[in-house]
Amino acid sequence: MNIAVFGTGYVGLVQGAVLADAGHHVICVDIDEDKIEGLKNGIVHIYEPGLESLVVAGYEQGQLHFTTNAQEAVENSDTLFIAVGTPPDDDGSADLQYVLKVAETIGCHMNGYRLVVNKSTVPVGTADKVNEQIKSVLRQRNTDFDFDVVSNPEFLKEGAAVNDCKRPDRIVIGTSSARARVKMRELYAPFNRNHDKMIYMSVRSAELTKYAANCMLATKISFMNEMANLAERLGADIEEIRHGIGSDSRIGYSFIYPGAGYGGSCFPKDVQALIRTANALDYPSRILQAVEAVNEHQKGHLLELIDRFYSNGGSANNLDGKTIAVWGLAFKPQTDDVREATSRVVLEGLWQRGARVRAFDPAAMQETQRIYGDREDLALCGTREEALKGVDALVICTEWKQFWSPDYNEMLTKIGDRVIFDGRNIYDPEKMRTLGFSYYGIGRGLSITGNEIQ
Numbered sequence: 001m002n003i004a005v006f007g008t009g010y011v012g013l014v015q016g017a018v019l020a021d022a023g024h025h026v027i028c029v030d031i032d033e034d035k036i037e038g039l040k041n042g043i044v045h046i047y048e049p050g051l052e053s054l055v056v057a058g059y060e061q062g063q064l065h066f067t068t069n070a071q072e073a074v075e076n077s078d079t080l081f082i083a084v085g086t087p088p089d090d091d092g093s094a095d096l097q098y099v100l101k102v103a104e105t106i107g108c109h110m111n112g113y114r115l116v117v118n119k120s121t122v123p124v125g126t127a128d129k130v131n132e133q134i135k136s137v138l139r140q141r142n143t144d145f146d147f148d149v150v151s152n153p154e155f156l157k158e159g160a161a162v163n164d165c166k167r168p169d170r171i172v173i174g175t176s177s178a179r180a181r182v183k184m185r186e187l188y189a190p191f192n193r194n195h196d197k198m199i200y201m202s203v204r205s206a207e208l209t210k211y212a213a214n215c216m217l218a219t220k221i222s223f224m225n226e227m228a229n230l231a232e233r234l235g236a237d238i239e240e241i242r243h244g245i246g247s248d249s250r251i252g253y254s255f256i257y258p259g260a261g262y263g264g265s266c267f268p269k270d271v272q273a274l275i276r277t278a279n280a281l282d283y284p285s286r287i288l289q290a291v292e293a294v295n296e297h298q299k300g301h302l303l304e305l306i307d308r309f310y311s312n313g314g315s316a317n318n319l320d321g322k323t324i325a326v327w328g329l330a331f332k333p334q335t336d337d338v339r340e341a342t343s344r345v346v347l348e349g350l351w352q353r354g355a356r357v358r359a360f361d362p363a364a365m366q367e368t369q370r371i372y373g374d375r376e377d378l379a380l381c382g383t384r385e386e387a388l389k390g391v392d393a394l395v396i397c398t399e400w401k402q403f404w405s406p407d408y409n410e411m412l413t414k415i416g417d418r419v420i421f422d423g424r425n426i427y428d429p430e431k432m433r434t435l436g437f438s439y440y441g442i443g444r445g446l447s448i449t450g451n452e453i454q
């Protein structure tokens, strides 16, 4: 099939490259000229395991093309994917300007039937708006080409996006058009061999399915963080509780890791957007409001632990003269994405308190540099060891595998105050204390009074 994908971000580029790899002819369109120029030269602007080789191979084999010329893409493709951003608006609702702009572009240039597939995460009713936008442009052109708008939400996980796209566990298709159903089945046939993964439903249900999925996952995280905070106060260990409840098959082990809050480009904005939708319906979502509030609190939890440790019975919030190492900046491992990452709350909080930061992340250094620029109180270091030079404490914000088995003796000599604040519970508290560290995880039954562990 001839496919155009609008948006070459985490969703569009991965989807485009995977569809090209499956034999489709794909044109990726973006308004960002630098991104498109880079892609033509084999430079992939995001870190996503396995993506670069797929992009380069697709381009070299002539299956995958990159352009800023939307007209060329619309005229030469029968299926048009929308995979542009839907960032939060001022009030937290999803900003649809990019999606509707693509719809307008499609209406301007289509010259026959088109299947329009929306992959962006959008509020219920957006397919109708896309439909109306295209129709209104066609009316202005005095033409009346036929088209279908399908909702096909994306469930990929950053860090595993290529694999998720190649082997999706479900393919949700929202449409009432028999013609669109047939075309979508044909499009996804290469990914649907082992067993039928296509789940057909109404457009509105498909749109809400995406929000329901992300909100359910965010709820699991916030629930566990609430339990972790209780465990901390009750002298229990949330990691033991995690095993205790995960072993119940009705609950399961997935997505019940306690930590320093969720971030990224999806959960925070999608929870907020559904809260706004519910408010607009005069049916405020008590659960989602709580999920968001717990997460906001949790993102500040590492700073709370740091304050309590350094308050020494005196003034908290003063880290003048302290240098803190931060391991992990991305919102999760295997990505360079720092949107809404907990690390940003930690960095900004440390700076507010007068501390200097030495930070390391295996993938997100460039992105962090782009956001914060050059500043005296931030040293972006090339390795995890370099980040520990001359520091007083270590904070772990992302559970990258390379942080799991460090050289503990080296850490003991380099970290002046021998204290670790672990936002992802990657070490064993007992072992760390035996080694001589003050160690604080999330919900691990330790409360801090001054410098003491009780």
Ligand SMILES: NC(=O)c1ccc[n+]([C@@H]2O[C@H](COP(=O)([O-])OP(=O)(O)OC[C@H]3O[C@@H](n4cnc5c(N)ncnc54)[C@H](O)[C@@H]3O)[C@@H](O)[C@H]2O)c1
Pocket: 006, 007, 008, 009, 010, 011, 012, 029, 030, 031, 032, 035, 083, 084, 085, 086, 098, 101, 102, 119, 120, 121, 122, 154, 155, 156, 157, 158, 265, 266
């Ligand atoms: N990132 C994820 O893990 C993920 C997972 C599932 C769904 N989603 C959803 O998919 C959508 C895209 O997310 P993303 O993370 O890929 O976004 P992104 O910000 O990484 O990329 C969006 C791209 O769209 C481009 N763009 C904007 N307007 C355009 C236009 N008129 N024509 C062509 N390109 C245009 C931008 O330049 C940018 O490159 C969002 O709605 C998001 O919620 C994201």
